[in-house]
Amino acid sequence: MSSQQASSSSPKRKVGILGATGTVGQRFILLLTAHPDFEIHALGASSSSAGKSYAKAVAGRWKQAKAVPANVRDLIVQECTVPNFKDCDVVFSGLDSGPAGPVESSFREADLRVFSNAKNYRMDPVCPLVVPLVNPGHFDIIPHQRATLSPSPKKGFIITNANCSTTGIVVPLKALQDAFGPLDKIMVSTMQAISGAGYPGLSSFDIHDNVVPYISGEEEKIESETAKILGDLSKDNNSFVNAPVTVSAHCNRVPVIDGHTECVSLSFQRRPPPSIEQVQAALRNYVCDAQKLGCHSAPAQTIEVHDEPDRPQPRLDRDWQNGAGVNVGRVRDCKIFDVRFVVLSNNVQIGAATSSVMNAEIALKKGYLD
Ligand SMILES: NC(=O)c1ccc[n+]([C@@H]2O[C@H](COP(=O)([O-])OP(=O)(O)OC[C@H]3O[C@@H](n4cnc5c(N)ncnc54)[C@H](OP(=O)(O)O)[C@@H]3O)[C@@H](O)[C@H]2O)c1
CATH class of the missing domain: 3.30.360.10 (Dihydrodipicolinate Reductase; domain 2)
Known part of the structure; x- marks a missing residue:
């Protein structure tokens, strides 16, 4: 069986979106709403959005031509902490660089797989900086990334995509x-x-x-x-x-x-x-x-x-x-x-959210989400 068949016959992976209310986050919502491999499970943003339904949190700030999708309208936006995302197989981050550094590393330590748009780990010597149309081979540093951490996560990692x-x-x-x-x-x-x-x-x-x-x-x-x-x-x-x-x-x-x-x-x-x-x-x-x-x-x-x-x-x-x-x-x-x-x-598609989603699709096909 090819890896393509394996991924499409597997149950959909649960995904979380950090920074879900922002410019990049809204693109994540649209890209992941009817995705064959992923389903949106949890949404996170700042404390000013947390506790509101997604529809309320983005009221007046939703800038997409398509309406807020029905599957996320009533999801409650969470603080970006590990317990709120612990059931996610994959976490996409559209966080500002201020919170992104500590939040993404705490997620990795908690064995979560993070696909980040922020600048914080792009030049890190063990984090892949992957434009999916260019260098997905760099994913192969992931075992070493895990090995450099103590304790070493079994599944967790951070993969970044590039500046737009x-x-x-x-x-x-x-x-x-x-x-x-x-x-x-x-x-x-x-x-x-x-x-x-x-x-x-x-x-x-x-x-x-x-x-x-x-x-x-x-x-x-x-x-x-x-x-x-x-x-x-x-x-x-x-x-x-x-x-x-x-x-x-x-x-x-x-x-x-x-x-x-x-x-x-x-x-x-x-x-x-x-x-x-x-x-x-x-x-x-x-x-x-x-x-x-x-x-x-x-x-x-x-x-x-x-x-x-x-x-x-x-x-x-x-x-x-x-x-x-x-x-x-x-x-x-x-x-x-x-x-x-x-x-x-x-810049907001291949320069941001589409790159992260495509990176996760590649990671799935290469077995890094097993
Ligand atoms: N825009 C692009 O073209 C582009 C391209 C590539 C990479 N990026 C990178 O992607 C990231 C997001 O950019 P953006 O353009 O989407 O920014 P944005 O529109 O300002 O959105 C920022 C998001 O981060 C959340 N946030 C802010 N402070 C937070 C905190 N302390 N804790 C938790 N969440 C917090 C915001 O939540 P609230 O709504 O609750 O404030 C919002 O969801 C940045 O790191 C940026 O450099 C952007």
Whole structure:
């Protein structure tokens, strides 16, 4: 029997959602409401939401086109403590970084499996930082992660996904690294949606008719996370070996609701570099592991390469593949680097909740939820 058959014939795994009332949390609710492998069992948020039904907790703050699903309307939102989630097979975290650090580690200590969107454990030397379209092989450090803890959890772990602006670029970068060998230098300028800052985010007065050329900590995250994600696990599966890339990032907030646009220029180590036609073909032909494993949330195609000169655009392209794939356009020569292109990714889908859910689907197929 294939792992795919095994997962679909097993009972659904009970899942908890921390930060369930927030921007990312609301996407978790929609993604997990009719999921074939997971069912929502418990919801958590801050003490100002705890004790209310989910419908009451998000009243006036539910920002999705679909209504609050019937299966969660009457669920009572809990404080984010272990006893309230002890029956969950999987816990998804959309917590702010303030509470995320201590809450997620206490959950792991209590033998819970945590899939986190927060920054706290992304660069931890034993926590995988996994973009499911790129590096699910990094899950194989999990036994070592458990072994480094005392007492060592039998089932518990923390798996993180990347910052939303990192997620968009590492997908085409991985396709090119696989096809043409190590990358050398990468320069990226971002135009990031306001939903990336959570709700309510910047005031309308600050973002309308404006571009804000600073997002705290964002450039550092892209520069460090990219090397970890594109890197390998050591042969003994006990440490991460960063990819030998140098990344320089400029990050800007722009008046777009959802969808991060990023202009990338890069050079390869290989001389001569591949042609533009070879680069386009490598992007089009890239098939990620989540697709190969048949994950429910995986895109049918990982990267859409546009030929039109004015695509991708957030309004037109952010919902391609339900926001689970990545759009690339304007692939062309670069007079300073080797090649340049534009990337668009849905920051709240593949940049956040969809990545966590797909990571859990991959973990299920690889046996890490047994
Ligand atoms: N937005 C994105 O595009 C994006 C992308 C990737 C990663 N992330 C990361 O995902 C996380 C959530 O981001 P977001 O945009 O969804 O933020 P958000 O809209 O501000 O939501 C934050 C959530 O955390 C809860 N919370 C806040 N303080 C808490 C506390 N002390 N204890 C328990 N729960 C608490 C909030 O509950 P209440 O409603 O009760 O206050 C809410 O559910 C952050 O770490 C962020 O960096 C976001």
